[in-house]
Amino acid sequence: MALPKSIRIVAGVTLCILFYMLAQIYKAPTELTVPTSTPSQKITGKWDHDPQLDPSGEPPEPLRRVEGNNYDPDNPNSARINASLLALVRNEELEDMLKSMEDLERTWNHKFNYPWTFFNDVDFTEEFKTKTRAATKAEVRYEKVPKEHWDIPSWINMDLFQESVSLLTEEKVQYMDKISYHQMCRWNSGLFSEHPALANTQYYWRVEPKVHFFCDIDYDVFRWMQDHNKTYGFNINIYDSAESVATLWPETQKFLADHPEYVHPNNAREWLEDDKRRPEHNAKAHGYSTCHFWSNFEIGDLSFWRSKKYREYFDHLDRAGGFFYERWGDAPVHSVALGLFEDKSKIHWFRDIGYQHIPFFNCPNNPKCSGCVTGRFTDGADWLNQEDCRPLWFKYVGMD
Template identity: 70%
Template sequence: MTIARPVRALIVAVVFAVCLLVMHFAGSSPSKSSVFKLDSHERDPNLDPTHEPEGLLRRTSKGYLPGPEGTERINATLLALVRNEELNGMLQAMGDLERTWNHKFNYPWTFFNDVPFTDEFKRRTSAATKAECFYEVIPDEHWAKPGWINEDLFQESVKMLKENDIQYADKLSYHQMCRWNSGMFYRHPALEHMQFYWRVEPKVHFFCDVDYDVFRYMQDNNKTYGFTITLYDAPHSIPTLWPETVKFLAEHPEHVHANNAMDWLTDRVRRPDHNNKANGYSTCHFWSNFEIADLSVWRSKAYEDYFNHLDRAGGFFYERWGDAPVHSIALGLFEDKSNIHWFRDIGYQHIPFFNCPNSPKCKGCVTGRLTDGEAWLNREDCRPNWFKYVGMG
């Protein structure tokens, strides 16, 4: 007997939803041998000159040379969303990254703002690098609150978020920033022909000399996303993000990659409180204030369909969905997890968290320390979960 297409689609959706529920509630604790323990003091093989991976040995070949037109430099940019009043913090971050890496490769900087940059901002940032600098204004249609967001509901939602101590909940610009970083930035004409980007925020620190072209490393090794830190999110900021994701997956099971990181997204062992309050999501996410990525990930049909679904659901404004969990869930579901890379050799800090490699190439950070804040912040580290389910890459 032939089953009608709508019935077949319904059966697929039901089976997928049942599989998700089984994964959520199977609930057996892993054995001690299956739990990865991160040794923060283990020597990083990527930084040992006598044991360099194949991808790094070719860093002095023609393809790794710095320089403008005429070399084989990758089509990539350093990308920053920054306000005029954040100039000093941006100069500090640029100084660190230029000193430790970019003076060797001269990749261009692309700065975005929702208002025009001042002459002072342009003059001082362009003086901080030998690379080209581009200054772009975000179109109103990419930044403004979309027309389907109900203002009264938004204001009521803000009150509820503030009652739950959700940071920045009452700042419209923060909601707009999260939405722009999630699904709008790569649509800007300035990035139309760009392949890779490295996101850099004001006031971040870079501690380690990195001698190879990270963009070429990404391309040569088929990596599509790179991170340094993974953390747990505040579950009260994203209570409906995972239910909306499950709804989307029931409608689009074809987008789920066979080699996905679903276990990482739904782990219940280390922070069951987060999993419960976030309705099935572990809240583990890549801390996206640092990300090196292939723009084709966000331009894919899977991600575009997913972002449009979330955008219409309104959670960027009715809740505080950030680009970090949105990007991370999409990567965990739609991307081959083997293409996601931990840049263990890039020393990095966005207050209050660090990634500090054990290497003589690093100065200014303490090996093994995740945070310079309160001790309880160490509980927010989700890297052991990633290493347990995916590996150290």
């Protein structure tokens, strides 16, 4: 029995609307779900794929892998380039350092055998040397931080420092009362790259005690950086305590006023200045979003930290005193410099390297990973999910 004409018309119109909607969906940009445990954090953009659904997450070719004995530790003609794993570590952190070494050796370095270089402001104990040498087949080097690189600079007013400690401790700025923490941040910000032991080293991978690596990485990360002309690789990208860097951006602005030519035309300044997602951070930090690469994981080219523009920038900050009067960390200092002075296309998110430094994770959806929950960003309190700054990086810079 034929349907009434009116019903046929309604059905036809409905089908037309349905086909139109489907066409619009396929034409619309893909929605990127940021790989965190917070499902509401989404950014719309033209992305090739969702990083959580990517089966590998590996960066583009070429990927240099083990072939025969090309990465054997005793091969004089090894495929290794001029690079090292770096750790600033105390003797009493030996067991935690061994855990980090065990993870990174198991997931990556037992294949490539890049040297480890350990730094300390005091001499390493024989126990530290014996146990760390036993944890790797690669060469191990032990270096002491020069006294002039570690001591509090002569221009720091210690009375003002103590007043600052009292004030910022009341504002709950973590580690503000620990002089060694300030010294460490200053050294990692601008002095580690000047150590004589690294004079002939170009690339480094920073490793800290008590971190974890979850994914099998079967390509030479350092050679990938070189082949693709990358300056810096990060893993986790978060907000900082605004109180700890309240004058970092104003001091940076002073420096830029004298050196506008140092700002790269393809910079990531919008990421540094965003005032929409966390406006309270931007306000307290006087124009700085406080987004930064969490530098307990960083893979970088030392040439950038040795460049004229960065040396002058670090010296300006050092003289301003914020490493002591506030608690400027190497992470925001490195990040601000990279975001302003480097081509943002030379900064790479290593999403395929599963990593944890308490309380944050980078955990890819990758069959090569085990021991972490895919997409988890933190195992801490729920509010810590809001500390993820990768959404802003994807918004303003993208994802290579």
